[in-house]
Amino acid sequence: MSPQPLGPGMHGRGTRFRVHAPDADRLWLCLFDARDRETRLTMAREGEDIWSVNAPGVGEGARYGLRADGPFDPDAGLWFDPDKLLLDPYAPAIDRPFAYDPMLAAPRGKGSDTAGLMPKGVVSAPFPLVPPEPPIFRSGGLIYEVQVRGFTMLHPDIPEAQRGTIAALGHPAVIExxxxxxxxxxxxxxxNAWIDERHLAPLGLRNAWGYNPVSYFALDPRLAPGGMAELRGAVDALHAAGIGVILDMVYNHDGESDREGPTLSLRGLDARSYFRHEPDGRLINDTGTGNSIDCNHPVAQRLILASLRHFVGLAGVDGFRFDLAPALGRLPTGFDSEAPLLRAMRDDPLLSDRILIAEPWDIGPGGYQLGRFGARWLEWNDRYRDDMRRFWRGDRGMTGALATRIAGSSDIFHADPATRTVNFLAAHDGFTLADVTAYDHRHNEANGEQNRDGHGENFSWNNGIEGATADQAIRAARRRDIKALLGTLFCSRGAIMLTAGDEFGRTQQGNNNAYAQDNAIGWVDWQGRDRDIEAHAFALADMRASTPDFSDAGWLSETDVEWLDERGQPMTVAQWEDPDRRCLAMRFRRSGFTVFINGGDWPHDFGGVHIPARTVLPIPAE
Known part of the structure; x- marks a missing residue:
């Protein structure tokens, strides 16, 4: 028999609340009226681990929190403090966004009650389930990465009241x-609802990306003031246009951070089950955020799986991308693609056909796992990103690497019948595509960390003068390089990914870690977009969509393509090994479709086809 669900469950006469807190001595359900007056109901043990209470007359829209009492011994993973109002981990919605306050992190006995600082959970009526449909995604398709607020805040066609919200994604201008x-x-x-890191407020900054979650169920009210209905409406609009929806989920840590962090939810109920600890009781920090969720513990697995089902069943999303995904499969012996949580996701009836995308690295031991997640998974391929940048930067000896990457990275995914690569040139974390061609070094001064944060090595170049100040020739050179990079991406085998705005030259002024820039640095400038680059991207997209050679998932071998030199002859071993070679062509044997690549600084003729310097030119067979 399946365990009864946790969280609030409405019934005909009220709502029953069930909470996991095995080490607590006492637990209270705290109900709040319209004037924020609190009524406490004592919860009773239901077995060894679960507490429950029935609240007659409490129904849809009721606001609530939890309080837990018990031993306070952080070194032993016990953080009970009845002065801390806690968010129910299974609350389906919250009444307002989180805002960091030092009182949320005050040790027991040294702070005041936090009820006035905490968002309250909101009881929601049962939502009709979405009839299960196969995901809308095709092999070799284009994934478009979007930060909802920054993507829509400056869009001139979106009504001002809708900007910055999920509802804006369904606007006809966006869909077009x-x-x-x-x-x-x-x-x-x-x-999902998140909280700012504690160092941001004194700097006058706030988290813009959301990779610091508190709830795995509740949507952040800043992005979804209409709640789950708003997300479902946007998904429906996108599905009607043939576009799938993938959610980026952060199950590797939560926003309660390290020992000095706030007590908001999981920590105050059962830190021993939800977080990984060293033998001496210290929190393990394989994520760089202060804590790591224990994805091997059945309690944490239950929460994660229920969260995934929540978004598939209620909103009909097509799949998920997992931040720092090795955390989901790290066993005491190391990463294992057959770890219990990964296996449960694969075997779950509601999740088994969803798109699953791994960011296959974190900073823990054995944290780099590119190519090791197994056949059900797509994986962000940072080797593709780095090799493509290095080739177009002009690094020597990169022609063979370029060919391997655009053919599907068989060196990485050779154990599988098809490539599982997600090819990308830039993502939210790092330089934008335009900034790759305009800056030698990061410029993160606006983040208030003395330019020490973000990636140090970006494989970027500046074509003469760093930054936006440049003459017409330099701007033309940058535009040419952006087009060449886009051409390589759209002519690559496997799924490809664009970050919003990279198709028209979006810049972040050299900031390669704009997580705290909820402003013009991080927002997409629609009115200032480069129409020439955008037109080039549209043309490449049309080409890729009409060319079956790119839609197959199998990585390319010598039976599929031939690699040619400038004379139209097969590349020799000596040519492949020439560190100064910058030119080649890839011709599909069956269709004759040819991609000409000239990474040099001078034009070349490929058997009568003139290819300008630093250009990718795809040409269908006559």
Missing amino acids: HLRRLHVSAIELMPI
Whole structure:
């Protein structure tokens, strides 16, 4: 028999609340009226681990929190403090966004009651389930990465009241842009309720990306003021246009951070089950955020699986991208693609056909796992990103690497019958595509960390003068390089990914870690977009969509393509090994479709086809 669900469950006479807190001595359900007056109901043990209470007359829209009492011994993973109002981990919605306050992190006995600082959970009526449909995504499709607020805040066609929200994604102007790019699925950066890191407020900054979650169920009210109905409406609009929806989920840590962090939810109920600890009781920090969720513990697995089902069943999303995904499969002996949580996701009836995308690295031991997640998974391929940048930067000896990457990275995915690569040139984390061609070094001064944060090595170049100040020739050179990079991406085998705005030259002024820039640095400038680059991207998208050679998932071998030199002859071993070679062509044997690549600084003729310097030119067979 399946365990009864946790969280609030409405019935004909009220709502029953069930909470997991095995080490607590006492637990209270705290109900709040319209004037924020609190009524406490004592919860009773239901077995060894679960507490429950029935609340007659409490129904849809009721606001509530939890309080837990018990031993306070952080070194032993016990954080009970009845002065801390806690969010129910299974609350389906919250009444307002989180805002960091030092009182949320005060040790027991040294702070005041936090009820006035905490969002309250909101009881929601049962939502009709979405009839299960196969995901809208095709092999070789384009994934479009979007930070909801920054993507829509400056869009001139979106009504001002809708800007910055999930509802804006269903606007006809947005959908038309996505269709012109032939987007197969839009990937939404985190939309779950999150809290700012504690160092941001004194700097006058706030978290703009959402990779610091508190709830795995509740949507952040800043992005979804209409709650689950708003997300479902946007998904329906995108599905009607043939575009899938992928959610970026952060299950590797939560926003309660390290020992000095706030007590908001999981920590105050059962830190021993939800977080990984060293033998001496210290929190393990394989994520760089202060804590790591224990994805091997059945209690944490139950929460994660229920969260995934929540978004599939209620909103009909097509799949998920997992931040720092090795955390989901790290056993005491190391990463294992057959770890219990990964196996449960694969075997779950509601999740088994969903798109699953791994960011296959974190900073823990054995944290780099590219190519090791197994056949059900797509994986972000940072080797593709780095090799493509290095080739177009002009690094020597990169022609063979370029060919391997655009053919599907068989060196990485050779154990599988098809490539599982997600090819990308830039993502939210790092330089934008335009900034790759305009800056030698990061410029993160606006983040208030003395330019020490973000990636140090970006494999970028500046074509003469760093930044936006440049003459016409330098701007033309940058535009040429952006087009060449886009050409390589759209002519690559496997799924490809664009970050919103990279198709028209979006800049972040050299900031390669704009997580705290909820402003013009991080927002997409629609009115200032480069129409020439955008037209080039649209043309490449049309080409890719009409060329079956790119839609197959199998990585390319010598039976599929031939690699040619400038004379139209097969590349020799000596040519492949020439560190100064910058030119080649890839011709599909069956169709004759040819991609000419000239990475040099001078034009070349390929058997009568003139290819300008630093250009990718795809040409169908006559």
